[in-house]
Amino acid sequence: xxxxxxxxxxxxxxxxxxxxxxxxxxxxxxxxxxxxxxxxxxxxxxxxxxxxxxxxxxxxxxxxxxxxxxxxxxxxxxxxxxxxxxxxxxxxxxxxxxxxxxxxxxxxxxxxxxxxxxxxxxxxxxxxxxxxxxxxxxxxxxxxxxxxxxxxxxxxxxxxxxxxxxxxxxxxxxxxxxxxxxxxxxxxxxxxxxxxxxxxxxxxxxxxxxxxxxxxxxxxxxxxxxxxxxxxxxxxxxxxxxxxxxxxxxxxxxxxxxxxxxxxxxxxxxxxxxxxxxxxxx
Amino acid sequence: xxxxxxxxxxxxxxxxxxxxxxxxxxxxxxxxxxxxxxxxxxxxxxxxxxxxxxxxxxxxxxxxxxxxxxxxxxxxxxxxxxxxxxxxxxxxxxxxxxxxxxxxxxxxxxxxxxxxxxxxxxxxxxxxxxxxxxxxxxxxxxxxxxxxxxxxxxxxxxxxxxxxxxxxxxxxxxxxxxxxxxxxxxxxxxxxxxxxxxxxxxxxxxxxxxxxxxxxxxxxxxxxxxxxxxxxx
Numbered sequence: 001x002x003x004x005x006x007x008x009x010x011x012x013x014x015x016x017x018x019x020x021x022x023x024x025x026x027x028x029x030x031x032x033x034x035x036x037x038x039x040x041x042x043x044x045x046x047x048x049x050x051x052x053x054x055x056x057x058x059x060x061x062x063x064x065x066x067x068x069x070x071x072x073x074x075x076x077x078x079x080x081x082x083x084x085x086x087x088x089x090x091x092x093x094x095x096x097x098x099x100x101x102x103x104x105x106x107x108x109x110x111x112x113x114x115x116x117x118x119x120x121x122x123x124x125x126x127x128x129x130x131x132x133x134x135x136x137x138x139x140x141x142x143x144x145x146x147x148x149x150x151x152x153x154x155x156x157x158x159x160x161x162x163x164x165x166x167x168x169x170x171x172x173x174x175x176x177x178x179x180x181x182x183x184x185x186x187x188x189x190x191x192x193x194x195x196x197x198x199x200x201x202x203x204x205x206x207x208x209x210x211x212x213x214x215x216x217x218x219x220x221x222x223x224x225x226x227x228x229x230x231x232x233x234x235x236x237x238x239x240x241x242x243x244x245x246x247x248x249x250x251x252x253x254x255x256x257x258x259x260x261x262x263x264x265x266x267x268x269x270x271x272x273x274x275x276x277x278x279x280x281x282x
Numbered sequence: 283x284x285x286x287x288x289x290x291x292x293x294x295x296x297x298x299x300x301x302x303x304x305x306x307x308x309x310x311x312x313x314x315x316x317x318x319x320x321x322x323x324x325x326x327x328x329x330x331x332x333x334x335x336x337x338x339x340x341x342x343x344x345x346x347x348x349x350x351x352x353x354x355x356x357x358x359x360x361x362x363x364x365x366x367x368x369x370x371x372x373x374x375x376x377x378x379x380x381x382x383x384x385x386x387x388x389x390x391x392x393x394x395x396x397x398x399x400x401x402x403x404x405x406x407x408x409x410x411x412x413x414x415x416x417x418x419x420x421x422x423x424x425x426x427x428x429x430x431x432x433x434x435x436x437x438x439x440x441x442x443x444x445x446x447x448x449x450x451x452x453x454x455x456x457x458x459x460x461x462x463x464x465x466x467x468x469x470x471x472x473x474x475x476x477x478x479x480x481x482x483x484x485x486x487x488x489x490x491x492x493x494x495x496x497x498x499x500x501x502x503x504x505x506x507x508x509x510x511x512x513x514x515x
Contacts, residue, residue, distance in 0.1 A: 007359040008399040009477075013437040017483040024487055052500070088347070 006216050014213055018204050025051070025211060030254050032147075032194075032209040035265060037155055039273045043182065044160030048152035050209065052142035057152035058135045059160040063174075066122075066129045074121020074129040078106055080136040080149065087141040102146050105236060106136065109150050109191050109225045113233040116157065120186040123165055128172055130162060132185070143212035146223055150193035155266055157185055159273070191233040192262045193225040194255040198241045206251060208258070222248070224255045228263035283331060286324040286341060294322045294332065294339040302340025303351035304328060306411075344444035344498065348373045348473035350406050350415040355430070357438070357471030358417065360400045370402055373473045376414050380404060384418035386427035394432070401433040401477060403469045433469060436479030439490045442499040443474045455505040456496050460489055463512055488512055 006014075017024060027033070033051030040046070044059035066073060082090050082099045090096060095103070109115075121130040134156060136149055161182035166173045197210035200219035207214055215221075220239025226232045232252065237243070286292060292305060301307060301322065308321040324330070328343025348356070350372065358370035358378060367381040380402065382393040396402070408416035419430040448454045449470050460466050466489065467479040476493060480486045492512055495503045503511065 005399065007401045007438060008397065009401050009433065009436055010438050011399070012435070013483070013486065017487065020483055022483055022487055024490065026487060026491060 006213055010213060011217055014217055015199070015201065015204070018199070018207075023207065023211075024213065027209075029205050030208045032258065033211075035151065035262065037266070037269045039159060039269075044156050046152055046156045046159055047139075048148055048155060050144060050148040050151070051211070052140060053145055053148045054139040055145070055148045055152040056137040056139055057149075057156035058137075059132060059156045060135075061130050061132050061160075061162050063123065063128050063172075064131045066126065068126070071126035072122045072129075073118040074116075074131065076111055076116050076118070076121075076132040076134065078103075078110060078134045078136065078153070080106055080138075082138045082145075085140075086138040086145070090138075090141075098145070101236075101238065102149055105146055105193070105223060105225075105234065106149055106153060108234045108236075109193055110134065110153050110157070113191055113225070114188055115154065115191065117186040117188055123172055124167055124170070127170070132157075132160075141212070143215045144195050144209050147193045147195050147209060150191075150225065151262070151266075154190050154192065155270070157187060158190065158266065158270060160185060189227045189229065189231065190263060190266070191225045191227045191231075192259045193223055193234075194258055195221055195223045196251050196255075197221055198239070198243065200241060206247070208251075208254065222251065224252060226252070226255055226259055228260045230256045230259075283329050285328070286330045287327050288325055290324045292322045292324055292330060292339065294336075296335075296337040298337050300338045302338060303349070303354075304341025304343070305339055342444075342447070344442055346442055346474060346499070347375075348443060350374050350378065350409040350473075352406055352409045354406050354472040355470070356404060356406055356417070356473040357433070357469060357475040357477055358402045358404060358473075360396050360398055360402060362398065363396070368396055368402075370404070370417055372406075372415065372417070372471075373475065374415060378406070378415040378417045380417040380419070384420060385431065386420045386425065396432060401438060403430050403433050403471065403477065405430060429469075433477045436467065436477050437486050437490060439476045439478060439493050441474055441476060441493055441497045443472070445493070445497045445499070446470050446472055446474055446476060449476070456493065456508065459505060459508060460492060464489060 036049045038047040047056050080103050084090050123129060134153055136153055138145055161184050163177060163182050164175045164180040196206045196208055197214050197218035198206045198220040218239060220241035223236045225234040304324060304326040306323050306325045308323055324341055326341055326343060328341040331342055332339045356372045358372040360368050361371045361377060362369040367379055370378045370380045372378050385394050388394060404417040404419045406415055407418040420426060421428050449457055464480050464485045469477040478486055478489050480489060492508050495501050495511055496508050
């Protein structure tokens with residue numbers, strides 16, 4: 001069942017608060033909610049939360065035979081599961097508009113922007129390649145699921161390590177992680193997604209990382225995916241509010257700054273986690 | 283206090299037994315092996331509680347999804363006007379019906395004019411497992427509003443069902459604390475919705491954040507933590 005649109009008092013209060021320069025959770029207009037990353041016991045298992053929005057991402061890998069037209073390339077598939085567990089507005093088997101947007105955007109950000117070096121997934125040309133599978137589960141939706149999903153996906157890929165393989169002639173040996181240290185994936189870059197909400201009232205400034213109410217009442221959303229090197233990967237706009245080119249350039253600059261912060265956070269958390277995993281062998 | 287699971291038989295016995303939320307008397311007589319003891323079953327998991335003399339029994343738990351129970355006050359959003367009444371979303375699996383005449387002073391000619399999207403503070407007058415819930419905005423005996431009706435202005439906060447039950451307890455710290463710091467107007471709906479109003483937007487945001495921080499589902503802050511949050515933002 002689709003939930004009814006927010007009530008009149010909620011709508012009035014949100015707009016009057018935004019007019020006074022206040023956001024409902026006490027943030028600045030261009031401030032994201034705190035990001036927390038929790039790693040599981042396995043490599044490539046990460047729980048990412050953006051305020052109360054929570055997403056679980058997990059990567060696994062298997063060996064397959066490549067199709068004859070692309071014998072040197074591995075695969076990456078993304079399975080996103082947005083179940084009613086996240087919010088009662090999602091239904092199984094009937095994807096809502098938001099769900100479709102998230103799935104397509106995830107595909108654009110992670111697969112089509114060439115994050116994973118597919119040729120590095122090749123083991124034996126024409127015979128064996130790695131097939132990466134990224135599973136994303138949305139646990140709780142409290143607005144801006146998209147950014148959280150993209151972040152969780154990228155971090156899971158960065159955290160994942162595949163088993164080492166040895167090729168002698170035509171023979172492939174897979175070494176279990178207890179024998180040889182697993183190898184990180186070779187990633188070209190790390191795009192992060194940032195969503196800005198615009199409101200139909202032109203006097204209201206855009207907000208970054210909209211919460212549930214802001215997302216429901218927006219007049220338009222822009223999602224920008226870019227990496228810390230200021231390389232723009234995806235820009236997606238939905239909603240009918242017309243925007244000036246200057247506005248868009250302004251928010252791209254904001255997103256570029258945020259991408260640097262998020263990148264630093266992700267790297268430091270991964271480093272921390274990796275330190276904790278070191279085992280001394282005597 | 284004991285823990286019950288859905289379907290479990292509850293040893294509730296009293297001449298004048300009253301069952302609260304989470305308990306159901308089996309309608310099928312053949313179910314009860316003994317005519318003198320009615321078979322009472324739990325319909326949700328939680329801790330089983332009863333009043334001192336054993337006449338009132340209920341199951342307490344925490345959830346975010348509301349299951350309507352008769353005589354509970356709830357906050358709903360009008361989703362549709364239909365004929366004589368309104369359809370109201372109260373956060374349960376089915377939307378509730380609110381009759382246009384179930385208001386103080388309402389007559390056939392003079393019915394309240396609620397817009398789609400208005401907030402309603404009402405009482406659940408009928409909650410049956412096979413029927414849609416029904417609401418009323420007055421006391422059926424005295425025909426007075428007693429605080430129920432449309433909520434204008436203010437803001438709606440969502441919280442866990444446990445917190446909104448706790449807020450009705452006069453011994454809970456949160457509302458007295460908020461009331462001592464801000465001018466405060468609040469309506470507690472047992473469906474996990476709280477309507478708050480104060481003098482300006484800043485106060486309302488502060489109150490909403492304090493409620494969210496005190497929610498056992500989130501940080502579950504205690505009195506001192508909420509006080510420091512409000513005094514040193």
